[in-house]
Amino acid sequence: MKITIIGTGYVGLVTGACLAELGNDVFCLDVDQRKIDLLNNGGIPIHEPGLEEVVARNRASGRLQFSTDVAASVAHGQLQFIAVGTPPDEDGSADLQYVLAAARNIGRHMDGYKVIVDKSTVPVGTADRVAAAVREELRARGEESMEFAVVSNPEFLKEGAAVDDFMRPDRIVIGHDDSPAGQRARDLMKLLYAPFNRNHERVYWMDVRSAEFTKYAANAMLATRISFMNELANLADQVGADIEAVRHGIGSDPRIGHSFLYAGAGYGGSCFPKDVQALERTARQYDQELLILRAVEAVNDRQKQVLGRKVVQRFGDDLTGMTFAVWGLAFKPNTDDMREAPSRVLLKELIERGASVAVHDPVAMEEAQRVLALDLSEAQLARVDFKKTPMEALDGAEALVIVTEWKAFRSPDFEQIKARLKHPVIIDGRNLFEPPLMTGLGIEYHGIGRSVLT
Numbered sequence: 001m002k003i004t005i006i007g008t009g010y011v012g013l014v015t016g017a018c019l020a021e022l023g024n025d026v027f028c029l030d031v032d033q034r035k036i037d038l039l040n041n042g043g044i045p046i047h048e049p050g051l052e053e054v055v056a057r058n059r060a061s062g063r064l065q066f067s068t069d070v071a072a073s074v075a076h077g078q079l080q081f082i083a084v085g086t087p088p089d090e091d092g093s094a095d096l097q098y099v100l101a102a103a104r105n106i107g108r109h110m111d112g113y114k115v116i117v118d119k120s121t122v123p124v125g126t127a128d129r130v131a132a133a134v135r136e137e138l139r140a141r142g143e144e145s146m147e148f149a150v151v152s153n154p155e156f157l158k159e160g161a162a163v164d165d166f167m168r169p170d171r172i173v174i175g176h177d178d179s180p181a182g183q184r185a186r187d188l189m190k191l192l193y194a195p196f197n198r199n200h201e202r203v204y205w206m207d208v209r210s211a212e213f214t215k216y217a218a219n220a221m222l223a224t225r226i227s228f229m230n231e232l233a234n235l236a237d238q239v240g241a242d243i244e245a246v247r248h249g250i251g252s253d254p255r256i257g258h259s260f261l262y263a264g265a266g267y268g269g270s271c272f273p274k275d276v277q278a279l280e281r282t283a284r285q286y287d288q289e290l291l292i293l294r295a296v297e298a299v300n301d302r303q304k305q306v307l308g309r310k311v312v313q314r315f316g317d318d319l320t321g322m323t324f325a326v327w328g329l330a331f332k333p334n335t336d337d338m339r340e341a342p343s344r345v346l347l348k349e350l351i352e353r354g355a356s357v358a359v360h361d362p363v364a365m366e367e368a369q370r371v372l373a374l375d376l377s378e379a380q381l382a383r384v385d386f387k388k389t390p391m392e393a394l395d396g397a398e399a400l401v402i403v404t405e406w407k408a409f410r411s412p413d414f415e416q417i418k419a420r421l422k423h424p425v426i427i428d429g430r431n432l433f434e435p436p437l438m439t440g441l442g443i444e445y446h447g448i449g450r451s452v453l454t
């Protein structure tokens, strides 16, 4: 099938590359000329396991092309996927300017029936706004009778496992309306996703608004589980219980399940923070307050400060002249995404208290340099030392603080850690190690919710 993907970011690039891998003819559009040039020169703008190979293979086969040519992009695909960003507006609602700009472009250039697929995460009712924007452009051209449909097909991929998630989805949610154009869109979407349904049906068909809502409900639920466990972990620290034992104890109940119950340094990334906020904002527009989600957000804001708090508890308020080693900068492993990363809150706090930091991340160092320049003054940024290896970051540091659970940090050489640090102290925001094991190695270990009284 001929497909256009508008927006070649995390979601758009993965969607385009994976659909090309299945034999489709895919045209990826972006307004960012640098990104398109990079892709056309064989580069890849994001770190995502397996993506580079899929992109290279499909570019070489001619099934995947990248361009900034709007008219050509609209002409190419009968299916037009909108996968542009929906960042939070000042009031927390989703900023739809990029989505609506994409819609207007389609309306301006289309010359026959199109299916416009909202893949971006958008508030309930956005499909109607997309349709109105397209219709307005058609009207301006005197083409108001031209048919099109807007369907909602939210994306559930996880950064760091995006290619795998796209190729082996738990479910595919598609919302469409029952008009003739909507029915025709359903048939085309069914054809597109047929390769995913060979063993069992993965598509959940529903109305458009329910599909839009499903994406927010899913992210709100996941964020809620994280904040729930973080809040309990802080209490576990006070009462002397081990949140990891509690996690196993409750996760074995099939009604609860084991997934997404890890206490840590707070959630970040481009999705949970903004989607929780946007759903709250939608509720407020209907004079409803989502009390649970308000708490989820407040708990998370506080949790992002937990590592800084633990450093202060151990080393005092004034950290002048001290250096701390920090492992992990990305908001989670296997990505270079630094959006809303807890590491940013930690670094700012340590530096504002007078400390210097020696940091390492396996892939996010370049991106970290870019975003930290936004968070910190030039003088503050000079106190961030980017180290090539995790071990180099330890030399002369008071303690090691772990922020991201990269695999490479799971079995480090503890003797080297002890030898390189000034004090054998690990403050672990991801509960990577067992406290008794650390004690046995002579390491003073501070996890999240793991202060067991023995």
Ligand code: NAD
Binding pocket: 006, 007, 008, 009, 010, 011, 012, 029, 030, 031, 032, 035, 083, 084, 085, 086, 098, 101, 102, 119, 120, 121, 122, 155, 156, 157, 158, 159, 270, 271
């Ligand atoms: P992103 O910022 O990585 O990419 C968006 C791209 O769209 C950018 O390259 C930008 O230049 C481009 N763009 C903006 N306006 C454009 C226009 N008018 N025409 C063409 N290109 C345009 O964003 P992302 O992380 O891929 O997220 C996209 C959407 O998918 C968001 O709504 C997000 O909430 C949702 N989503 C993201 C993830 C994730 O893990 N990142 C997962 C599921 C859903």
